[in-house]
Amino acid sequence: MKILHDNLKGSTQEKVNLLESRQEHCIIGEHNLRDFPFLTNPKNIIRYHHEKCDGSGFFGLSNDEIPLMAQIIAFSDTLDLAFDLRNTINKELIIMFVYEHKTTFFSSALSEVFFKISEQDEFWEALSDENIDDNLKKVIPNYSNELDYSEIHTITKTLSKIIDAKSQYTQTHSLGLSEKLERMSEFYGMDPIMTLKLLIATDLHDLGKLAISNYLLDKPGELSKDEYEEIKKHAKITKLCLQNIKGFKEITEWASNHHEKLDGSGYPQGLKAKDLDFNSRLIACLDIYQALREERPYRKSMDHIKAMGILKSMTECGQLDTDIVGDINNVFSKDVSSKASR
Structure with missing residues (x-):
């Protein structure tokens, strides 16, 4: 879902930035994936991936009204847009950013999980260009299926x-x-x-x-x-x-x-x-x-x-x-x- 969350994009950076500020790409993105054969129910995950826990997102949802998977995508998307996550120099700034937006952009529960895993050096090392592919392979389930x-x-x-x-x-x-x-x-x-x-x-x-x-x-x-x-x-x-x-x-x-x-x-x-x-x-x-x-x-x-x-x-x-x-x-x-x- 994370890979496909901004499926309406693919244009110039200027247009990408414009889409990020409009709910259109959430609505059409959700529509584009309506027939995709996901293994779990993805309903409204893409639609609500710009919602904030204080209700200030496109659709005004707050806290538990926002699907957990949408919250996780929003969390990682927000940090990725705000920082170069590959550069460990930004580590303290990122942690401070999450702390400042705890209960506004992000839920307390999600923020606490981040604080815990961010204490591990391995977490930050996994985000580097040379490590990210291998680390993604480790956490992606080993699933195979033949399709007609x-x-x-x-x-x-x-x-x-x-x-x-x-x-x-x-x-x-x-x-x-x-x-x-x-x-x-x-x-x-x-x-x-x-x-x-x-x-x-x-x-x-x-x-x-x-x-x-x-x-x-x-x-x-x-x-x-x-x-x-x-x-x-x-x-x-x-x-x-x-x-x-x-x-x-x-x-x-x-x-x-x-x-x-x-x-x-x-x-x-x-x-x-x-x-x-x-x-x-x-x-x-x-x-x-x-x-x-x-x-x-x-x-x-x-x-x-x-x-x-x-x-x-x-x-x-x-x-x-x-x-x-x-x-x-x-x-x-x-x-x-x-x-x-x-």
Whole structure:
């Protein structure tokens, strides 16, 4: 829960600071995780993670009205924002801060627990950069469970919302891509398992963008050569994040190949037609179509006809699969015809 508590964030530091001062990120953050298959009941933990024990938080809850897990997240979040917890020089300042805000920001019970464990040198040493990963592994329960693709899709749908929230221009990108993938899957008569695997790939295809600066993602003008190279890294990062997950071999390829082109001009690997299977080609075509139908900082959204014109020109250059682009036109031109006839 702590890892996911600020799942609406992922923007510039200025925007992050703004969100911290608004209850919006608590409400939407809670909504984003409503279908996540937690092992315990997480209801209202994210919603109330900015509440204070004196009732001065966003929702006015106080003391025991605030779920304990929300109190713990708020406690650690407050200290993390106020101090560099990795620097032991801040030790006395941190302890004094907690003492001064005992019964206002933090409950007496939680504060007393902190005072007790903060007496141990090991507690502070565990927060250093070189120790924190190993110490987290020690306290995280050793839990493993095999999930089917339907259960995995429940998780990746949540992750796609977090990915899309990275930029105001991509807030519905993965959702739109998934909806179009389902339409094409139905058109091709794909079996349910294949459809689920493709949906998981579309949910995660832009995972690497979480590591890309919003300065670049939201830049209103043309990107420089170096900036474009930085943006391109997201596809490789997606692959690095997914490639070691058991049962994800095909999903990893489909997700990370969404910017590859049949003529080898794509990225991150410069794959050619012989290296790209049907599903990689399908997601690549749909990703471009979906992106063209959306607004970007440097252009307006395009209608179906204009978007298809660009896709068709890319088939003529040998970059996209001609048959798939034709099928996309057949499926989604019906939407245009339907709207026109109303």
